[in-house]
Amino acid sequence: MSFARASLWTASSTLIKILGGLVIVKLLAVTYGPEGIGLASNYRQLITVLSVMAGAGIFNGVTRYVAQYQDDSQQLRQLSATSSSLVLGTGLLIAFLLLVCAEPISQGLFGDRRFANVIRCLAFLQCGIGWANLLQAKLKGIKDARSNALTIIVGSLLAIPGYLACWAVGGYAGALIGLAVVPSIALLPALFFYHRRADNLLGPLLPGWDKAMAARLLKYTVMTGITAVTLPVAWVVMRHQLASHSDWQAVGLWQGVASVSDAYLQFITATFSVWLLPALSRLQEKRAIAAEIKRTLLRVIPVVMVLSFAVWLVRDLVIITLFSSKFMPMRDLFTWQLPGDVCKVAAYVFGYLVIARGSLRAYLLTELTQFILLLVTSHWLIAEHGVLGAVQAYCVTYGCYLFLVIAAFFYWYRK
Numbered sequence: 001m002s003f004a005r006a007s008l009w010t011a012s013s014t015l016i017k018i019l020g021g022l023v024i025v026k027l028l029a030v031t032y033g034p035e036g037i038g039l040a041s042n043y044r045q046l047i048t049v050l051s052v053m054a055g056a057g058i059f060n061g062v063t064r065y066v067a068q069y070q071d072d073s074q075q076l077r078q079l080s081a082t083s084s085s086l087v088l089g090t091g092l093l094i095a096f097l098l099l100v101c102a103e104p105i106s107q108g109l110f111g112d113r114r115f116a117n118v119i120r121c122l123a124f125l126q127c128g129i130g131w132a133n134l135l136q137a138k139l140k141g142i143k144d145a146r147s148n149a150l151t152i153i154v155g156s157l158l159a160i161p162g163y164l165a166c167w168a169v170g171g172y173a174g175a176l177i178g179l180a181v182v183p184s185i186a187l188l189p190a191l192f193f194y195h196r197r198a199d200n201l202l203g204p205l206l207p208g209w210d211k212a213m214a215a216r217l218l219k220y221t222v223m224t225g226i227t228a229v230t231l232p233v234a235w236v237v238m239r240h241q242l243a244s245h246s247d248w249q250a251v252g253l254w255q256g257v258a259s260v261s262d263a264y265l266q267f268i269t270a271t272f273s274v275w276l277l278p279a280l281s282r283l284q285e286k287r288a289i290a291a292e293i294k295r296t297l298l299r300v301i302p303v304v305m306v307l308s309f310a311v312w313l314v315r316d317l318v319i320i321t322l323f324s325s326k327f328m329p330m331r332d333l334f335t336w337q338l339p340g341d342v343c344k345v346a347a348y349v350f351g352y353l354v355i356a357r358g359s360l361r362a363y364l365l366t367e368l369t370q371f372i373l374l375l376v377t378s379h380w381l382i383a384e385h386g387v388l389g390a391v392q393a394y395c396v397t398y399g400c401y402l403f404l405v406i407a408a409f410f411y412w413y414r415k
Contacts, residue, residue, distance in 0.1 A: 006145035010271045013149035013156075018263060020156035024163050024182060028175055031167070043109050043176060047122070049228060051183050054094065055087035055130030057224025058217040059137035060277065060355050065216065066141025067278035079217075080138075081208025086217060087134050088207055091127035098123035118176045125177075128184030135190035139197065141281075145274045147193040155186030223355070223363045230371040238378045242390055250387040253330040256323055257337050257391065264307055268300060268345055272352055280356035286413055289353065293409075296349050304345045308338035333391045340395035343402045350405040362408075369404060373397040 028040065062083050069075035098105065102119040106112065109119075132155070139148040159182040166178035239251050276296055283289045311318060315334045319327050354362045377396045381389030 006143065006275045007271045009145040009149035010274050011267045013152035014266045014270045016153045017156045018266065020159055021182070023160055024179070027163065027167075028179075031175070032172060039110060040176060040179065043115075043118070044179060046109065047180055047183065050094070050122075050126045051129055051133070052224060052228055054091065054126050055133055056090040056218070056221045057228075058083060058086055058220045059133050060223070060273070061217045061220030062134060062137040063141045063273060063277050064281040064356055065213075066138050067143075067281035070142065070282070075213075078208070078210040078213050080204065081206060082210050082213040083134060083217060084205050085207040085209055086214065087130045091130045094126055095123040098126070115173060115176065118173050121177045122180045125180040125184040128187040132184065132187040132190045135187075135194045139190075139194065140274050141278055142197075143275060143278050144193075144197055147197045148274055151186060151189045151193050154189035155183075158185045158188065159183075219360050222360060226364055226367050230367045231374075234371050234374040234378075237375060238382070238390060238393070241378060241382050242387060245382055246386045253327060253333065254387050254390045256319075256327050257330050257333045258394075260311065260318060260322070260334075261337055261341050264311060265304075265341055265345065267307075268304055269348065271300075272348065276349070276352050277356055280353055290413055293349060293353065297346060300349065301342065301346055304342050308341050312338055330387075333388065336388070336391040336395045340391070340398045343395070343398035347398060347402040347405050350409050353409070366405070370397065370401055373400055 032039075062079065065079050066076065069079060098119055102116040102123070103113045105119050106114070106116040109115070132151075136148055136151055139151070162181040162185050163175070163178035166174040166181055168174070170177060239255075242251050242254060276292075279292055280289060283292060312334050315331050316328070319325075319331060351366055354366060374393060374397050377393035378390060381393045381396070383389070385392060
């Protein structure tokens with residue numbers, strides 16, 4: 001499948017996923033108001049973390065090795081069996097911890113132990129999230145953007161009635177369970193498309209074990225763990241610094257402009273895991289890798305620049321449509337946020353080379369670089385300019401980060 005067709009399928013599925021998520025959040029907000037949304041915020045963060053870590057966080061590794069070993073059926077079957085074992089084992093371990101600690105977790109998330117049964121249901125649903133992610137990672141590895149996109153589309157469409165059914169049966173607690181059903185229900189279409197498209201090629205899902213393959217995959221567990229610790233911590237520190245300097249309204253303005261970036265950038269970055277990662281994983285010669293990165297940059301960066309400029313032009317309409325007139329002060333923040341988005345996407349093209357190579361040391365260095373740059377620039381700029389300093393720190397961070405990864409790439413290429 002061509003890059004253009006892969007991008008079209010990915011963009012379509014991303015749009016449906018975003019719209020489906022907005023509908024569910026809207027339903028929760030209309031039914032239970034700001035208090036209901038606020039009470040669910042920590043629980044939603046837990047679901048996000050489980051979506052990343054369920055299945056030991058090996059999914060980028062699975063995509064890489066499926067792409068790399070497409071012509072080696074023995075390695076593919078070892079990969080399939082070992083990844084199934086890791087996902088099964090991790091899912092059972094997380095489920096055990098959630099079941100045993102349901103009441104204290106409920107107390108920590110909601111300030112009340114009466115939602116312990118929600119946590120117990122989550123214990124089982126997160127297993128579905130892990131298996132759905134595994135199957136989609138395999139489909140990405142063979143560049144089957146169509147099947148992967150249809151999995152996301154069907155899963156998003158099933159999520160809405162799934163959420164409504166949970167809410168109808170269980171009220172607010174049922175709605176919370178429904179929020180966990182949203183990512184886990186993707187397992188149903190993932191199983192269908194996997195068995196239809198890739199079962200013979202990638203092997204059955206029966207668990208097995210290969211020590212060497214497990215060692216390769218577990219490097220990606222460490223990478224995922226690093227990502228889960230570094231940048232989220234930096235964002236938390238920046239939020240509290242901004243709240244101390246200004247107030248939580250300023251934090252809300254910053255989070256508002258950041259959420260706009262997250263939404264439109266998904267249409268670009270979602271293609272990376274479907275197309276760029278498998279492509280880089282199959283290449284071995286430096287000249288071919290450099291050509292693929294150049295080709296990707298020439299395709300992606302003009303699109304990001306056009307999209308970001310379009311967002312800047314209609315920023316007032318975006319603010320009114322997605323938020324309210326109370327958020328109008330954030331219109332001036334787009335001037336710094338959007339150039340930062342362009343630099344971030346360009347830098348991530350080079351970052352996917354690190355993932356494709358499976359270089360743990362280089363990955364740790366890139367994550368720590370972003371972490372340190374964000375903390376240093378935000379400490380300085382927020383103190384000087386408040387909420388404007390937060391977006392300035394974002395822009396400066398990814399401008400510097402892009403310069404550093406380009407320099408590192410040329411050093412690696414000429415070595």
